[in-house]
Amino acid sequence: xxxxPKRRAPGPQLLAQLQGLFGDRLSTSGAVCLQHGRDESxxxxxxxxxxxxxxxxxxxxxxxRLCAEHEVPVIAFGMGSSIEGHVLAVEGGxxxxxxxxxxxxxxxxxxxxxxxxxxxxxxxxxxELAVTGFFFSVDPGANATLxxxxxxxxxxxxxxxxxxMRDNVVSLTVVxxxxxxxxxxxxxxxxxxxxxxxxxxxxxxxxxxxxTEVTVRLHPRPESIVxxxxxxxxxxxxxxxxxEAIQMGVPLARAEMLDALTIQAINAHSKTxxxxxxxxxxxxxxxxxxxxxxxxxxxxxxxxRGAGQFQWALKPEERTRLWTPRHLAYxxxxxxxxxxxxxxxxxxxxxxxLAACIAETAxxxxxxxxxxxxxxxxxxxxxxxxxLIDPTLPDEMRRAEELSERLVRRxxxxxxxxxGEHGVGLHKKAYLHEEHGLAGVxxxxxxxxxxxxxxxxxxxxxxxxxxxx
Amino acid sequence: xxxxPKRRAPGPQLLAQLQGLFGDRLSTSGAVCLQHGRDESxxxxxxxxxxxxxxxxxxxxxxxRLCAEHEVPVIAFGMGSSIEGHVLAVEGGxxxxxxxxxxxxxxxxxxxxxxxxxxxxxxxxxxELAVTGFFFSVDPGANATLxxxxxxxxxxxxxxxxxxMRDNVVSLTVVxxxxxxxxxxxxxxxxxxxxxxxxxxxxxxxxxxxxTEVTVRLHPRPESIVxxxxxxxxxxxxxxxxxEAIQMGVPLARAEMLDALTIQAINAHSKTxxxxxxxxxxxxxxxxxxxxxxxxxxxxxxxxRGAGQFQWALKPEERTRLWTPRHLAYxxxxxxxxxxxxxxxxxxxxxxxLAACIAETAxxxxxxxxxxxxxxxxxxxxxxxxxLIDPTLPDEMRRAEELSERLVRRxxxxxxxxxGEHGVGLHKKAYLHEEHGLAGVxxxxxxxxxxxxxxxxxxxxxxxxxxxx
Numbered sequence: 001x002x003x004x005p006k007r008r009a010p011g012p013q014l015l016a017q018l019q020g021l022f023g024d025r026l027s028t029s030g031a032v033c034l035q036h037g038r039d040e041s042x043x044x045x046x047x048x049x050x051x052x053x054x055x056x057x058x059x060x061x062x063x064x065r066l067c068a069e070h071e072v073p074v075i076a077f078g079m080g081s082s083i084e085g086h087v088l089a090v091e092g093g094x095x096x097x098x099x100x101x102x103x104x105x106x107x108x109x110x111x112x113x114x115x116x117x118x119x120x121x122x123x124x125x126x127x128e129l130a131v132t133g134f135f136f137s138v139d140p141g142a143n144a145t146l147x148x149x150x151x152x153x154x155x156x157x158x159x160x161x162x163x164x165m166r167d168n169v170v171s172l173t174v175v176x177x178x179x180x181x182x183x184x185x186x187x188x189x190x191x192x193x194x195x196x197x198x199x200x201x202x203x204x205x206x207x208x209x210x211x212t213e214v215t216v217r218l219h220p221r222p223e224s225i226v227x228x229x230x231x232x233x234x235x236x237x238x239x240x241x242x243x244e245a246i247q248m249g250v251p252l253a254r255a256e257m258l259d260a261l262t263i264q265a266i267n268a269h270s271k272t273x274x275x276x277x278x279x280x281x282x283x284x285x286x287x288x289x290x291x292x293x294x295x296x297x298x299x300x301x302x303x304x305r306g307a308g309q310f311q312w313a314l315k316p317e318e319r320t321r322l323w324t325p326r327h328l329a330y331x332x333x334x335x336x337x338x339x340x341x342x343x344x345x346x347x348x349x350x351x352x353x354l355a356a357c358i359a360e361t362a363x364x365x366x367x368x369x370x371x372x373x374x375x376x377x378x379x380x381x382x383x384x385x386x387x388l389i390d391p392t393l394p395d396e397m398r399r400a401e402e403l404s405e406r407l408v409r410r411x412x413x414x415x416x417x418x419x420g421e422h423g424v425g426l427h428k429k430a431y432l433h434e435e436h437g438l439a440g441v442x443x444x445x446x447x448x449x450x451x452x453x454x455x456x457x458x459x460x461x462x463x464x465x466x467x468x469x
Numbered sequence: 470x471x472x473x474p475k476r477r478a479p480g481p482q483l484l485a486q487l488q489g490l491f492g493d494r495l496s497t498s499g500a501v502c503l504q505h506g507r508d509e510s511x512x513x514x515x516x517x518x519x520x521x522x523x524x525x526x527x528x529x530x531x532x533x534r535l536c537a538e539h540e541v542p543v544i545a546f547g548m549g550s551s552i553e554g555h556v557l558a559v560e561g562g563x564x565x566x567x568x569x570x571x572x573x574x575x576x577x578x579x580x581x582x583x584x585x586x587x588x589x590x591x592x593x594x595x596x597e598l599a600v601t602g603f604f605f606s607v608d609p610g611a612n613a614t615l616x617x618x619x620x621x622x623x624x625x626x627x628x629x630x631x632x633x634m635r636d637n638v639v640s641l642t643v644v645x646x647x648x649x650x651x652x653x654x655x656x657x658x659x660x661x662x663x664x665x666x667x668x669x670x671x672x673x674x675x676x677x678x679x680x681t682e683v684t685v686r687l688h689p690r691p692e693s694i695v696x697x698x699x700x701x702x703x704x705x706x707x708x709x710x711x712x713e714a715i716q717m718g719v720p721l722a723r724a725e726m727l728d729a730l731t732i733q734a735i736n737a738h739s740k741t742x743x744x745x746x747x748x749x750x751x752x753x754x755x756x757x758x759x760x761x762x763x764x765x766x767x768x769x770x771x772x773x774r775g776a777g778q779f780q781w782a783l784k785p786e787e788r789t790r791l792w793t794p795r796h797l798a799y800x801x802x803x804x805x806x807x808x809x810x811x812x813x814x815x816x817x818x819x820x821x822x823l824a825a826c827i828a829e830t831a832x833x834x835x836x837x838x839x840x841x842x843x844x845x846x847x848x849x850x851x852x853x854x855x856x857l858i859d860p861t862l863p864d865e866m867r868r869a870e871e872l873s874e875r876l877v878r879r880x881x882x883x884x885x886x887x888x889g890e891h892g893v894g895l896h897k898k899a900y901l902h903e904e905h906g907l908a909g910v911x912x913x914x915x916x917x918x919x920x921x922x923x924x925x926x927x928x929x930x931x932x933x934x935x936x937x938x
Contacts, residue, residue, distance in 0.1 A: 108819070108821065109716065110712070110716070110819075110820065110821035111819040111820055111821045112715070112716065112820075113819070152661050153659075153660075153661040153665075154661075155659055159659065164659050166659075166665070166668075167636065176908065176912065180908035180911070181908065182905070182906060182908045182909045182912060183905070183906065183909065184905075184909070185886075185905075186881070186884050186885050186886045186904060187819045187884040187885070188817040188818055188819060188849075188850055188851075188880075188884070188885045188886040188889060189817065189819070189820065189849050189850055189851075190622075190624055190628065190633050190635075190817055190849050190851065190889050190890065191622075191817060191886035191888065191889060192621050192622040192623075192672050192815075192886075192888045192889065192890055192891060192892040192893070193886045193887055193888050193893060193897065193900075193901060193904055193905070194672070194893055194901050194904075194905060194909075194910070194913050194931055194932070195669060195672065195673055195677070195912075195913045195916055195917075195931070196622075196635070196665075196668045196669055196671065196672050197905075197909065197912060197913070199635075199665045199668030199669065200664060200665060200668070200669050200916075202665065203661050203663070203664065203665050204664055208664070219718070220716055220717060220718035221718075222718060223718070243579070246581070247578065247579070247581065247689055248689060249688070249689035249690075249691060249692070249755070249756070250756075251720075251755075286718070286720075286759070287718070287719075287759065287762045287763075287766075288762070289758040289759060289761070289762045290755070290756065290758060290759035290762060292758070293756045293757070293758045293759060294756075297756075346661075348657040348658065348659055348660060349657055350577070350579075350580040350582070350656045350657060350658070351579065351580055351581075351658065352577065352579035352580045380657075380658050380659050381657055381658055382657075382658075382659065411657075412655070415655050415656040415657070416655050416656070416657040417654070417655045417657040417660035417661075417662045418662050419660065419661045419662050420657060420659050420660060420661065421659065421661050422661060423661040424661070424662060424663055428662065431662075432662060432663050435655060435662055435663075436651070436652070436653075436654075436662070436663060436666075437651060437652065439645065439649035439650065439651045440651045440652065440653070440663075440666065441663070442649070443645065443651060443664075443666060443920065444663050444664045444666070446919040446920060447664055447669075447916060447919060447920070448664075449919065450915040450916060450918065450919030451912065451915060451916070462663055462664070463663070
């Protein structure tokens with residue numbers, strides 16, 4: 001499935017230069033390279049020729065200058081938790097492991113911002129913030145690095161309230177393809193000073209520059225947080241209830257819909273006794289009075305749509321107990337079919353089309369004879385269909401890929417996108433033309449060529465220059 | 470002050486082609502060209518050679534293809550309310566007047582989005598939305614067009630709650646420099662599908678593409694809205710109160726600080742009897758209980774900082790009466806010195822530095838012997854200093870420009886930006902190097918060259934290609 005363009009392996013001269021610079025922080029060991037040649041996707045590994053563990057922006061800049069000189073690819077690597085083949089070294093080259101760049105550089109409660117090296121994980125950042133009364137909101141599930149989350153424009157369960165990574169990035173320090181260091185923006189909360197380099201880099205998957213430092217927005221921890229779980233007679237009712245709440249201006253902190261099959265998986269995996277029906281996990285946050293009013297409103301809306309009893313959780317430990325099964329849903333679903341792998345879809349549609357899109361997809365799954373729990377971020381219009389496939393059965397793999405393709409086309413037809421939060425990587429490149437048109441992709445290619453004329457930054461991802469040069 | 474590069478006037482052949490296409494919607498009249506060669510800045514007019522009144526994306530694409538062929542500039546023109554020289558035809562060319570492209574194309578309450586042609590003004594959009602229960606939030610003061618607001622990444626008084634234009638643009642239809650039509654994104658609420666063309670275009674001031682259609686987010690009208698005005702013993706206390714509220718998570722809808730001189734101007738202009746002291750105009754919005762809790766909290770915070778009595782307004786007509794003087798502040802300030810013009814600054818700094826930045830600026834104004842009321846969007850860290858100057862006194866103009874320059878450098882030193890919401894135009898180009906570094910501006914220039922190699926889209930704005938080619 002992966003095209004095999006010319007490999008551009010580092011020659012002995014470059015390796016010697018890197019050895020001189022990085023010493024034992026350069027590795028060409030097969031095991032280390034293999035570990036850095038795969039992510040959480042179902043792609044077979046595609047290892048780089050060497051791995052470098054950088055510790056500073058200056059080292060990254062030096063590395064990129066050398067790679068530019070030798071025209072050898074550089075692929076930034078965070079936690080390897082991406083799922084569309086983002087970090088596979090399809091043309092060989094040097095993997096830049098960011099894990100040693102994990103320092104918090106500044107926490108500024110007065111400005112509601114924090115700055116850290118790009119290799120810091122979101123959980124580690126939040127641990128550092130624990131004493132401040134503020135938190136970093138973006139939560140894609142995996143404990144990804146900030147740099148990785150910038151690269152894919154990550155989002156997750158509380159996007160409905162706090163926005164995606166795009167909404168929470170203030171400024172980036174970036175190494176360009178010729179090894180220059182650029183800060184993409186000031187620390188002001190807004191700016192109209194020139195082209196938006198921050199947002200151009202955010203979501204560019206390491207193909208336009210390498211993010212080495214990230215300044216993010218922080219949010220005050222709400223005075224009161226309440227979690228709730230409630231089931232609905234069908235997916236339609238569940239989705240409609242959440243959308244109505246958003247239209248009414250109820251500031252939901254989270255609203256996650258899980259279909260009956262996912263609930264069945266959760267019950268088996270987490271030993272819960274949830275009613276096997278489409279279910280929404282809610283979180284409400286804010287000032288005390290506000291949260292109570294949100295809850296009252298939502299209960300009325302849910303009840304009028306035939307919802308079951310609400311299960312509530314007020315204390316932190318109760319909330320954790322209530323929500324943990326949701327956070328483990330992915331693993332629970334994999335257990336529905338031991339030994340399987342998951343081909344995970346990621347479409348996002350305008351919220352008015354969400355229920356229809358899910359219903360058509362569920363029919364399609366049934367007709368294709370596949371097993372595929374569905375859950376998603378209802379308030380954003382984004383859902384995931386976990387196509388559980390036996391990797392030893394090529395025919396099943398093919399049917400899953402075909403279903404995934406039909407789902408992408410369905411989403412685009414409904415004016416949605418092929419990827420709400422996972423990114424393009426290798427897997428969604430084929431659909432960019434359908435989503436953005438030839439002229440839109442041509443613009444992207446012009447940008448890539450202008451900023452990385454030697455095509456050394458994570459080549460083969462997002463856009464394919466070779467195919468059109 | 471404006472550099473005078475080679476003019477690239479349309480020849481008789483291009484004019485004849487345009488005549489054939491647009492008939493009497495092409496004008497070369499001196500008066501029409503003059504009217505389209507200026508904005509609200511203090512720059513002398515710089516008229517285009519002709520003005521075209523287009524009515525559709527297809528017409529714009531046709532126009533751009535012809536201009537590309539002849540290498541003649543095209544400058545999109547909305548309401549002419551920009552204030553940094555954005556629409557001045559510094560190299561001549563064709564002005565594209567968007568005023569006939571004012572159709573609402575779709576209002577979708579279920580998705581909380583609306584789509585309109587780029588020449589529609591924000592007030593006209595909100596009039597169309599009046600019956601829906603939703604509104605378009607971005608309010609830069611002037612009744613600008615949606616396209617103009619995209620071009621400058623506009624914001625304004627309720628950004629603290631609802632975000633800037635960047636946060637409220639879902640998707641754009643854009644005509645590229647070679648006359649192709651691109652839709653920058655789907656209508657999904659979030660996407661990770663390729664480079665963020667929407668945000669690259671937003672704030673690009675007509676230099677990377679011409680925006681012809683805009684899809685924006687809508688927000689539900691809050692159940693309850695309350696306005697309040699309160700004065701503080703000094704600017705420091707006023708700013709500190711607002712920042713504390715933001716840190717506590719109080720969802721202020723607006724928080725506008727006006728200094729004593731501005732209040733004096735307002736009292737004279739609007740016949741109000743406000744205490745002449747630093748004053749904050751607040752707006753609270755949300756569900757009933759929430760608003761009450763916000764008000765209680767804020768009153769406690771304000772009182773502890775020596776605030777005066779709150780004036781409240783609950784009913785729509787009362788709120789309008791309370792807020793109208795703030796909306797007219799710009800004109801009130803001009804009346805402080807009849808016959809004067811205003812050089813308006815627009816820095817934005819991290820909120821923790823706002824009070825210091827305002828204080829230093831007020832000292833600087835006093836030392837420079839200038840009159841300059843100050844007001845701003847405290848929650849964003851953005852404020853405007855209206856340098857009231859007599860246009861017949863070159864020395865005063867010079868002192869004002871010098872003060873403006875010192876203010877920009879002060880903001881950049883405080884990790885802020887030279888422009889929070891007005892944009893670069895001609896006036897802020899000189900500061901982009903200081904704010905983004907040479908390497909940052911070089912990236913912007915590469916993008917401009919890649920997307921507009923003939924430099925026909927609003928040339929001379931944001932970046933100057935000629936100077937570095």
